Amino acid sequence: MKTKSKVIVICTLAAATLGFGIVSSCNSTPISEVEEAVIGILNQKGCIACHSFNPEIPFYAKFPLIGKVIKEDMHKAARFVTLDPIDTTVTSVDEVTLAKIEQSIISGSMPPASYTHVYWRSKISKAEKQTVLAWVNDTRKNRFYDGIASEEFALEPIRPIPDSIPVNAEKTALGKDMYNDTRISLDNTVSCATCHILSEGGADHADERTSEGIYGQKGGVNSPTVYNAVFQIRQFWNGRAANLAEQAGQPPVNPVEMGEQTWEMIVGRLREDKDLAARFEKLYPGEGLTEATVCDAIAEYEKTLLTPDSPFDRYLKGDKSALTQEQLDGYKAFRESDCASCHSGILVGGASFEYLGIVDESYFDSRDKSIEYVSDDDGLKGFTLKERDLHRFKVPTLRNVALTPPYFHDGTIQTLEEATEAMMKYQTGTKADAATIASIVTFLETLNGEIPQVSP
Numbered sequence: 001m002k003t004k005s006k007v008i009v010i011c012t013l014a015a016a017t018l019g020f021g022i023v024s025s026c027n028s029t030p031i032s033e034v035e036e037a038v039i040g041i042l043n044q045k046g047c048i049a050c051h052s053f054n055p056e057i058p059f060y061a062k063f064p065l066i067g068k069v070i071k072e073d074m075h076k077a078a079r080f081v082t083l084d085p086i087d088t089t090v091t092s093v094d095e096v097t098l099a100k101i102e103q104s105i106i107s108g109s110m111p112p113a114s115y116t117h118v119y120w121r122s123k124i125s126k127a128e129k130q131t132v133l134a135w136v137n138d139t140r141k142n143r144f145y146d147g148i149a150s151e152e153f154a155l156e157p158i159r160p161i162p163d164s165i166p167v168n169a170e171k172t173a174l175g176k177d178m179y180n181d182t183r184i185s186l187d188n189t190v191s192c193a194t195c196h197i198l199s200e201g202g203a204d205h206a207d208e209r210t211s212e213g214i215y216g217q218k219g220g221v222n223s224p225t226v227y228n229a230v231f232q233i234r235q236f237w238n239g240r241a242a243n244l245a246e247q248a249g250q251p252p253v254n255p256v257e258m259g260e261q262t263w264e265m266i267v268g269r270l271r272e273d274k275d276l277a278a279r280f281e282k283l284y285p286g287e288g289l290t291e292a293t294v295c296d297a298i299a300e301y302e303k304t305l306l307t308p309d310s311p312f313d314r315y316l317k318g319d320k321s322a323l324t325q326e327q328l329d330g331y332k333a334f335r336e337s338d339c340a341s342c343h344s345g346i347l348v349g350g351a352s353f354e355y356l357g358i359v360d361e362s363y364f365d366s367r368d369k370s371i372e373y374v375s376d377d378d379g380l381k382g383f384t385l386k387e388r389d390l391h392r393f394k395v396p397t398l399r400n401v402a403l404t405p406p407y408f409h410d411g412t413i414q415t416l417e418e419a420t421e422a423m424m425k426y427q428t429g430t431k432a433d434a435a436t437i438a439s440i441v442t443f444l445e446t447l448n449g450e451i452p453q454v455s456p
C-alpha cells in the first residue's frame, strides 16, 4: 500500500480551480501524492463539472457562448458516471468507476471533443494520461487485487470467483432445506428452487420470460441467478434489498410469488414441524425459528452457491491453455467495445446501477408493444423514488450468462447475440457488426463456472 503522506482539504482546491463553490463535501482523509495529482487533473479537465448531479454544477450558464452541444453533453454526462465529490471519488473509488475512468482515458474519449475544441487547455496531455493510468493500476493492485488471479493479471478489470467463502456449515445445511421447502408458500407448491433452478444456471426455465409463482401468476421481471449473488452490491433489479437475508424475506410474502400471507403465518406453520424447530433452536439459541433466522439460514446457504473455475477464471489464475485464441480475441472485443466499463469485477457486473438506454434512450419505445409497461420497468426509481433513477437497473452478472436465457430484466431478449447487439445500441454506441458480436459471445461463453454438486 502506498503511504498516504498528505492531508489536504480538497474542497478548497476544487472550488479554487473552477472558480465557484461546487463540491458538496470536504474531505480531510490522508491522500497520496498520486491521488492528489489525479484529483487535480480531473478537476482541471472539467470532468467533475460535467459528471455531477449537483444542481449547483451547471457552470455553462456562466459561459453564454457555450454551444448547445456542450449543454446537452452536460445533461448526459452524469448518467454515465458520477464523479462528484471528486476527492472521495478518487480516494475511495469503487471498482466500476475505476474501470470507467480507465476506459475513457485509454480511448481518449474524454473530455469530449466538443468541449476540448472550445477549451483547448482541457485536452489531456500524454503525461497526465500516464498519471491517471498509473493511479488506476496502483488502485487495482492495492485495493482490489485479492491474489486469486495470477500476478500477471492483477490489473485486469475482471477478477476470478473464489472457490469458497467462510460459512457456518450447519447453517448452510439448514438453509439448503429451507431453500427447497415448499411449505414456505401458502399452498405448499412453491419454494425458492421453483424459480431459481440450480441445474438451470440458478435462474428460471429458459422459456419463462417472467417467473410463474403461486396459482400460476406471472411476475413482472425475469428471474436472475442465485449463483454468486452474495457478491452483488445489492439484491433485485432495482436494488431494494441490501443483502441476501433481506432479499430472502420478500418472496415468501409476495402475493404473486409465494402467496398472500405474513411471516407470522409462515413461521407458525413451520414450527409445527418439531424437528425443524429444534434444529433452529440448536443453531440459533434463544431465537429459534423466526423470520430472521429462516432468512439468515437461506442467506448462509446461498454463500455456498459459487461457480469458480470457469475457463476464463482458470486463464486468469494462470492456466494459459484454458482459453483458445478465438476466446481471447472475444475478450479483446469485449474490452474494446467498452463492455467492461459496466461489466467488471468479480461478477462481471452486479456492482452498479446503470441506465438502460444510456446512449440511446429509445429502449422502451422500441420494445415489443405486446409487452405492457409495468412498474418494475421503472428500475431503481421504484426503490429510491428519485426521478433521476428512472430506468436504472442493477447491471446483471455475466457469470454463467449462457445458461440463463432469456435476458434483460424484462426477459425479452432471447440470445446472447441479441443481448450484445442491444447493448451496443443502447449502452455503448459501438459498432455492432456480426463478426464482433460473434466474437464477444465466444468470450461470454467462457464465463460458465463449475456448478456446485446439486443434490435434490
Ligand code: HEC
Residues within 6 Å of the ligand: 042, 045, 046, 047, 048, 049, 050, 051, 070, 072, 073, 074, 076, 077, 080, 081, 100, 101, 103, 104, 109, 110, 111, 112, 115, 124, 338, 341
Ligand atoms: C463537457 C462535459 C464533459 C466533460 C468535461 C467530461 N465529460 Fe465525460 N462524458 C460526457 C458525456 C456527454 C458523456 C457521454 C458519452 C458521450 O457522449 O461521449 C461522457 C462519458 C464519460 C464516461 C463513460 C463513457 C466512456 O467514454 O467511457 C466516462 C468514464 C467519462 N465520461 C469520464 C470523464 C473524465 C474522466 C473526464 C475528465 C478527464 C470527463 N469525462 C470530462 C461529458 C463530459
Ligand code: HEC
Residues within 6 Å of the ligand: 179, 190, 191, 192, 193, 194, 195, 196, 211, 212, 213, 214, 219, 221, 222, 223, 224, 225, 226, 229, 232, 234, 235, 236, 237, 238, 244, 247, 248, 249, 251, 252, 256, 257, 258, 298, 376
Ligand atoms: C415465483 C418465483 C420466485 C420465487 C418463488 C423466488 N424468487 Fe427469487 N427472484 C425471482 C425474481 C423474478 C427475481 C427478480 C425480482 C426483482 O428484481 O424485482 C428474484 C430475485 C432474487 C434474488 C436477487 C438476485 C439479483 O440478481 O438481484 C435472489 C438472491 C433470490 N431471488 C433468491 C430467492 C430466494 C432465497 C427465494 C426463496 C425465499 C426466492 N428467491 C423465491 C423469482 C422468484
Ligand code: HEC
Residues within 6 Å of the ligand: 334, 337, 338, 339, 340, 341, 342, 343, 353, 354, 355, 356, 358, 393, 394, 395, 396, 397, 398, 401, 404, 406, 407, 408, 409, 410, 416, 419, 420, 423, 424, 427, 428, 440
Ligand atoms: C453503461 C453500462 C453498460 C455497458 C457499457 C454494457 N452493459 Fe450490458 N447491461 C447493462 C445493464 C443495465 C443491463 C440490464 C438491462 C436490463 O435488464 O434491462 C445489462 C445487461 C446485459 C446482458 C444481459 C444479462 C442478463 O442476464 O439479462 C448482457 C449479456 C450484457 N449486458 C452484455 C454486455 C456487452 C456484451 C456489452 C458490451 C457491448 C455490455 N453489456 C455493455 C449495463 C451495461
